Amino acid sequence: MSAPACTPAELMVVNAARLLREGDVVLVGVGLPNLACNLARRLHAPGLVMVYEAGVIGAQPERLPLSIGDPCLAVGALSICSMYELFAHYLQRGLISVGFVGGAQIDRYGNLNATVIGDYRRPKVRLPGSGGSMEIAAWADRVYMMAPHRRRRFPARCDFITSAGFLDGRSSRRARRLRGGGPAAVVTDLALLEPDAQGELTLVALHPGVTIEQVQAQTGWPLQVAEDLRTTQPPTREELETLRALDPQGVYLG
């Protein structure tokens, strides 16, 4: 029996959802992270608490929110606080176990660029900017990223570091005494990358049918491969059905 076919987005979301644990308090972004959290809540982590940087704690959205400030997040939530309180009392204080961040570039040490391509003052491409990702990357216990695996998205060094991964390696992050543990995994449509002992993103698992060479070809630095390189389990029928019911129009899943 072969695995059901799925889109690259579905593959990423299912694999990201599997990283979430029962009881995690997750600072959710819109789009794919939101789907991953909702999927995990419906499957193995019903007690996962979804927190949104707009100040919503314990959201139970009845529909897929387009923005992180959608009215469906407020209805029936456990608590709503101000943005200042969200960042201070939850994130800076240390109540957030998982944060998702996203951007245009992820580099060798898991640093993220969501600000500009090119020079900051004379940008080639002006991106939306940090939002909360500067703080999320610094202070959440574990940080996850999802991105299509393309060479321009995985440079050796970001043009601009919007939020800190391991900077120049674990010791440099450690020297900054940030409370969060930094990037725990990057989920792409080809593979899973995790930081090694030095904080360098390393190939730890390939999605079914993908080769090391394909991943290396789309990665801007010489990619280390874990000794126990795994192959991810293909998405199950249950995972895909549950996921597709969350985005019936395929807004994010393609």
Place this chain on the structure above:
Amino acid sequence: MSAPACTPAELMVVNAARLLREGDVVLVGVGLPNLACNLARRLHAPGLVMVYEAGVIGAQPERLPLSIGDPCLAVGALSICSMYELFAHYLQRGLISVGFVGGAQIDRYGNLNATVIGDYRRPKVRLPGSGGSMEIAAWADRVYMMAPHRRRRFPARCDFITSAGFLDGRSSRRARRLRGGGPAAVVTDLALLEPDAQGELTLVALHPGVTIEQVQAQTGWPLQVAEDLRTTQPPTREELETLRALDPQGVYLG
């Protein structure tokens, strides 16, 4: 027609109420200041806004509150905020036009002691301490004090400065760049004192029947007398009747 007889407390409250202006936003303490505000609201300043350091804005108490956190202050108030917000957003930000402070000693420059008599670490008498008066005295536009006029309450210099009047004179307060204007008047059961150009509390008005000598005898420094020394108007029947209705059991008015 002679003025109606009244107690020393009534005399102070009526004179303090007269100092309050329509539209004032008053940080109210319990006891006599509370009565003065309620009296002013019922007579010449119906739009006076009563604010309590517990975080209540626009209170309309149905009964006389014993404490500044009484439930009757919350019912029907305009707004309730946290203590941090009250001190930060209202007082430090500069929204409070009048503050009342009280204590065991008031000195020549309007400094106040509500902390200890004697040495701080080996107190002869341990008083309750600052509460909010350190900040009220610093940041309210105008500060008023009420106290029975006794020599031990009006020393030349406080044993301990809990909250700043003019410190060593107006220039020393000015050097500290505090946003509030400092003491505007001290209302006693003998007289009214106001700071002169140097910030020294000066006799500006005597209550009916009181002499300068009587006031000097109860004051711990050589008291300057204003050139245009006035006599206060005796409390009117309307003032006293309205006031007594606020404290029918005479808890504070004696």
Place this chain on the structure above:
Amino acid sequence: MTRTFQTAHHAGKLTTLAQAVRRLVHDGDTLYAAGFTHLIPFAAGHEIIRQGRRDLTLARATPDLIYDQLIAAGCARKVIFSYAGNPGVGSLHALRRAIEAGHIEWEEYSHFGLITRLAAGAAGLPFLPMNPTGADDLPRANPHYRSVTDPYSGRQVTVLPALKPDVAILHVQRADPQGNAHLWGIVGEQKEAAFAAERVILTAEEIVPPEVIRSDPNRTLIPGLVVDAVCHVPHCAHPSYAQGYYDRDNDFYLGWDAISRDPKGLAAWLEEWVFDVCDRQAYWEKLGPQVHARLALAPAWSEPVNYGRCSAAAEDREARS
């Protein structure tokens, strides 16, 4: 340093939005039109465009479509932001074009950085600290980011200076004529903006008697004390939303991408939906019944709470009435 405010006994601060903007928003002002996704005062933005304000500094955590429109209309000299995107959709193209072409100044923060500035302004403090984040490129690019030494540990903390907008515009669900306002749903940075600003324009879905406000003082996030003008503007927030009143128009946000990619299309949109429309009522009617129906909500009421009244006082009241 002293802030002027209206007396609470003032006969009321009700006025039209056009008059409030005329009186309180000046060329060159720093404007904070608040609301994190929720309660964004679009009607006020449109009125500012119609009145032709110039050289505004537009501050908002998320410029959103409201500032994309103000920038496209030529009202802005500078933008201060922490996330300049169309949430869940992509770029704010007018803003992005203006930055990429060097036509506008910008000053950039992370969300917490910008909100920290506003919180310091609200608190009357010169600055507030935040813990360092390890991401130094933005602090290097923006000289407002500084450091102080924590006198207890000897470590460095990041600090940001107070932001005190000249004028804040805040939309709320219900307010009394003095501007005492109840807000619910996502409250974002509304309270901090109200206290940080020198002047405040309040727009409200409903104007209610003071008794409604006083029945639940814990719900009053914005006190009338800090409000200069109160405007009754139903549907002020569309295409943003007012929790419990109308839904967010996500189709509009999705559709804005194509409109704002094309400067001509954007100009035509402004002509049709801002300049050719006299006020918010006309705008709402122009949206038409299908949009109204799409944004309609089913009720979901809060459980009320009892504030209680001491029996003696209650008896007293009854005896008197």
Place this chain on the structure above:
Amino acid sequence: MTRTFQTAHHAGKLTTLAQAVRRLVHDGDTLYAAGFTHLIPFAAGHEIIRQGRRDLTLARATPDLIYDQLIAAGCARKVIFSYAGNPGVGSLHALRRAIEAGHIEWEEYSHFGLITRLAAGAAGLPFLPMNPTGADDLPRANPHYRSVTDPYSGRQVTVLPALKPDVAILHVQRADPQGNAHLWGIVGEQKEAAFAAERVILTAEEIVPPEVIRSDPNRTLIPGLVVDAVCHVPHCAHPSYAQGYYDRDNDFYLGWDAISRDPKGLAAWLEEWVFDVCDRQAYWEKLGPQVHARLALAPAWSEPVNYGRCSAAAEDREARS
């Protein structure tokens, strides 16, 4: 630096107050039993006395009668406060005797100074600034008051270090079994204490289903995320009060002055009202019907608000049910 917390899916945190105190309050702890006049958790104070805790550091803006009693019972090594009076009445005599006799350590602030410490603890910051007040005697006497130079103006600001109590005890009007809590009336420093503390005991007048809490998320000042134990303790706050549930017992506060002036009288009071009483229910019954009647309230309900539900989702729900 990482704070542990219970998962929200945890079967519930309901326990008895005796068990919660046994598990979460230890000898030598710094305790913050919160509530500015309102919602003071007296029942928890009495349980701590009964269990004979020792060497506690008692932190509260206003020690109030609850700490006067804990000090009289010999539970405290130190007190941290900003106003050590019986509000509107006079001194806290047990506390005052202990200080004047040198039997207890103390650390003193102004209200804003102490609340600033708690706010820093809640925010995960090492310190927070406040503007100088010109009154230097207390900052000179307390080395926790320090200064830093504002890097923007070059002037000095006062700073205070974070206070992170080992355990906070918070009384609320209603909470669900996970500790998500609605509070109204005077909220004082409840929220800051909940976030600043390492462990939190929540006592509640009512335990309600999560749906009640979720019907009004803006009312949830304390999220279950930070709560370790939830105890159903009606009348927990007497002689303090619970807005909407029972009045403040001002007669008790007035009467306390005479009781606490006399160490023997105070010891007898503790014997009768704490040691000889097994729990809060017994205490409340012992107060008797006259006191109950005196503290009863007439209703004063808040106007509810509508959170709305998008029609499509609502229809969907109905179709499914």
